[in-house]
Amino acid sequence: MAYINENFLKLEKNYLFINIAKKINEYIEQNPDKKDNIIRMGIGDVTIPLAPCVVEAVKKGIEEMGVKETFKGYEDSGTGYDFLKEAVSGYYKSFGVDVPPEDIRISDGAKSDSGNIVDIFSDKNVVLISDPAYPVYVDSNLMSGRKIIYIDSTKENGFRAVPDRSVHADLIYLCSPNNPTGAAFTKAQLKDWVDYALENKAIIIYDAAYEAFVTEEDVPRSIYAVEGAKKCAIEICSLSKTAGFTGLRCGYTVVPSELVVENEDGTTVSVSQIWGRRQGSKFNGVAYPVQCGAAAVFSEEGQKQCRENLEYYKENARIIAAALDELGIWYSGGKNSPYIWLECPNGMGSWEFFDYLLSEANVVGTPGAGFGRNGEGYFRLTSFGDRQKTIEAMERIKKLLSK
Numbered sequence: 001m002a003y004i005n006e007n008f009l010k011l012e013k014n015y016l017f018i019n020i021a022k023k024i025n026e027y028i029e030q031n032p033d034k035k036d037n038i039i040r041m042g043i044g045d046v047t048i049p050l051a052p053c054v055v056e057a058v059k060k061g062i063e064e065m066g067v068k069e070t071f072k073g074y075e076d077s078g079t080g081y082d083f084l085k086e087a088v089s090g091y092y093k094s095f096g097v098d099v100p101p102e103d104i105r106i107s108d109g110a111k112s113d114s115g116n117i118v119d120i121f122s123d124k125n126v127v128l129i130s131d132p133a134y135p136v137y138v139d140s141n142l143m144s145g146r147k148i149i150y151i152d153s154t155k156e157n158g159f160r161a162v163p164d165r166s167v168h169a170d171l172i173y174l175c176s177p178n179n180p181t182g183a184a185f186t187k188a189q190l191k192d193w194v195d196y197a198l199e200n201k202a203i204i205i206y207d208a209a210y211e212a213f214v215t216e217e218d219v220p221r222s223i224y225a226v227e228g229a230k231k232c233a234i235e236i237c238s239l240s241k242t243a244g245f246t247g248l249r250c251g252y253t254v255v256p257s258e259l260v261v262e263n264e265d266g267t268t269v270s271v272s273q274i275w276g277r278r279q280g281s282k283f284n285g286v287a288y289p290v291q292c293g294a295a296a297v298f299s300e301e302g303q304k305q306c307r308e309n310l311e312y313y314k315e316n317a318r319i320i321a322a323a324l325d326e327l328g329i330w331y332s333g334g335k336n337s338p339y340i341w342l343e344c345p346n347g348m349g350s351w352e353f354f355d356y357l358l359s360e361a362n363v364v365g366t367p368g369a370g371f372g373r374n375g376e377g378y379f380r381l382t383s384f385g386d387r388q389k390t391i392e393a394m395e396r397i398k399k400l401l402s403k
């Protein structure tokens, strides 16, 4: 007889976005004439197509694979081609952070790496996750039966959790700029976390999927902008939101050579080596044409084209934020992030506000309660949509809420 991993039974039954889709479908069934009027500002997916130079590079890559002389089979290392690792390293350099190509591993995205990384850490680890959070951190640790301590991200701390020195942790998940709250750590705040991690001999798993949205001077694009971080942090990045790769799939994870863990017998082990061993057994690398496309993102032309797309989303974020300012509604994000995280008006609950907005304005967002306990009473809007629809949605919301 086969036995299931019972930890999976502890997971939430319905994924947040399935619940949302169900509610939208029910509404459409009852109001078929409203179907085309609905504006979706809920899901965290991009809408602008790939940059032209990325498409060209992917095409060139696949052409090479159709020719005997340039055909590519398994990649030797499975950690990514040198041309891409060097491009990523150069990208880090462009904002003043030194990450050597050897410390970079190319992946099929940030979700798989942030979920899989738990494989290399003992179940004895105490895991610290700020609440609300991107669900992958919680789910992947529940699946492996680990103890999770939640630390509060709230309106009081601007949804930027502060380390609690009375609590010990071994693994710490941080995401900045944050999904879902849009909040981003300043360098001083991030340094506090790095210091806390070093004091606890803990490792920070730092999700920087939204680094390209950072606009403010004192908000780091990488945790390695903070001194000491290479001794305590793994950084996980993605081209999904920064270059529209959600359907193409490519990311990169930095495991610094300086990062070591002490064994119980006093010897040390390199985290990079163990992660490499794990990946060597369970992962065979990213498609060559995709890596060609990813390298194009970091070219001068690619950066120019991707920046334009980011500006489009950032302008949408400004439009959303301006409407909320007019209404006097409290929110975080929108500045260094495509997300705007707002306090539901009139003390409404997250799902209550979801229903209200859907039925009265035909606008769909994401209920904050889906991201953890502290998300109750909050609501996420995304700037990944079409400009005209974003403007229209905010006009409707203004009209509805200023009544």
Ligand SMILES: *Cc1c(COP(=O)(O)O)cnc(C)c1O
Pocket: 044, 108, 109, 110, 111, 112, 134, 175, 179, 207, 209, 237, 238, 239, 240, 241, 246, 250, 251
């Ligand atoms: C979208 C997102 C990612 C990206 O995941 P991919 O697997 O690279 O598409 C990672 N982390 C967070 C917090 C995200 O919102």
